[in-house]
Amino acid sequence: MTNKNVLVVGGAGYIGSHTCMELAARGYTPVVFDNLSNGHREFVRWGALEEGDIRDRARLNEVFEKYAPVAVVHFAGSIEVGQSTRDPVSFYDNNVIGSLSLLEATIAAGVKAFVFSSTCATYGLPESAAIDETHRQSPINPYGRTKLIVEQALLDYSQYCGLNSVILRYFNAAGADPQGQIGEWHEPETHVIPLAIDAALGRRPSFSVFGTDYDTRDGTCVRDYVHVLDLADAHVRALDYLLEGGDTVALNLGTGSGTTVKEVLDTVMTVSGRPITVNYADRRDGDSTVLVADSARARSVLGWQPRYSIEEIVQTAWKWHSSRNS
Incomplete structure (x- = not known):
């Protein structure tokens, strides 16, 4: 595979930037697409930055045409649970409408591999001591519901449109690059x-x-609490898995x-x-x-x-x- 461009949507944010660092270390060329509403220009150090909003199809089409990525890793979205209850409209606009716009552009560009940054918030209140992927998904806030809607779309797009995806449900992302180059930077901070x-x-x-x-x-x-570089590692493994022909799967990421x-x-x-x-x-x-x-499933599927x-x-x-x- 000569072209190793990967479109990292939301790649100027916390987990996205650490994943770009890991992608570059493992031979990929990350291309960051970010509107910088929550991300930081200073965090884009391992590839190009293309500014834009995922709700802007024309801008997405330009970037897909320019870089012809082999895959998309999607981090962009609103994440603060409390804010989602105060302003659910913006969460549905950004997380659902934005993601569907990105998926439409991805399919139109002929890309067949998609890694989605999801969350354990799709499960809702836990019914067991340790949550696995068979746990009922019944989110209790708009944030979790918007992520679940995108997961459901991905399952349909996999079955009917040929877009394979890995859905990664994080628990509590934490920590920073041990070298101190990048780290957690949210405004306001709630973690x-x-x-x-x-x-x-x-x-x-x-x-x-x-x-x-x-x-x-x-x-x-x-x-x-799971280290952000462990999450980054999982995203690159998910990408490798899809590019080697892996089927759509949802995986928990925690310790x-x-x-x-x-x-x-x-x-x-x-x-x-x-x-x-x-x-x-x-x-x-x-x-x-x-x-x-x-x-256990992430260990089994991705190693x-x-x-x-x-x-x-x-x-x-x-x-x-x-x-x-x-």
Whole structure:
């Protein structure tokens, strides 16, 4: 295969930029398509940047014609759950209408391989300790529902249009490039580890724990944190799998072991050597007690294995956040 161009839609964002780094390291040429609404121009370091919006078919057609990519990796979308309940219209516009526009352009260009960045939010409230891909999909917020709609479209497009896809359902993406070149940069930030690090750095006065009476080992929620480079590795493996003739499949990406909120705080304090002021508050509506992935299928189909522990996740995140001036 002489042409190894891969269109990475949303490639200037957190997981997309780390995936571009991994694609370049493994012989592909990432081409980033991003409107920079959530992504960062500084994160586009391993290939061309084409600015544009996935709802703009004419612009998409130009980029497909210019680069003739062998595959598409789709990260672009609105991701903040709370915002999705306040403004569901924009989530449906961006995540659903935008994705369908991108899929239409992909099929029109004759591309047959598509990797989709999905989420464990498509499952809704967990019905088992570890969630596998057979778990009922019943999302409880507009964010999860918009991702599920795109998953369902991909299954139809696979069956009737010849577009094979790998649907990757992440649990909690965390960490940063160990070299500190890129990392997690959201505005506003809503994720646990960056918020805890900001509290340790004095960039925010305290860290809030929502609920201390859950049925867990220390009363706080349990989540499955997976390093962003492990996610990037899974995307490149998914691409290899499709280009080698693999069929459409949905896969969970997590470590299979959960970490409580208190354990995250303890790890951040240990790594940073700094105290964190903690505020304890009531539970939030919709927060699950435990969200942990069963990723056996990803191991079987892709040979994927997460490599980073929670300590290493926090160490890489600390290096990134503590080196930034903001």
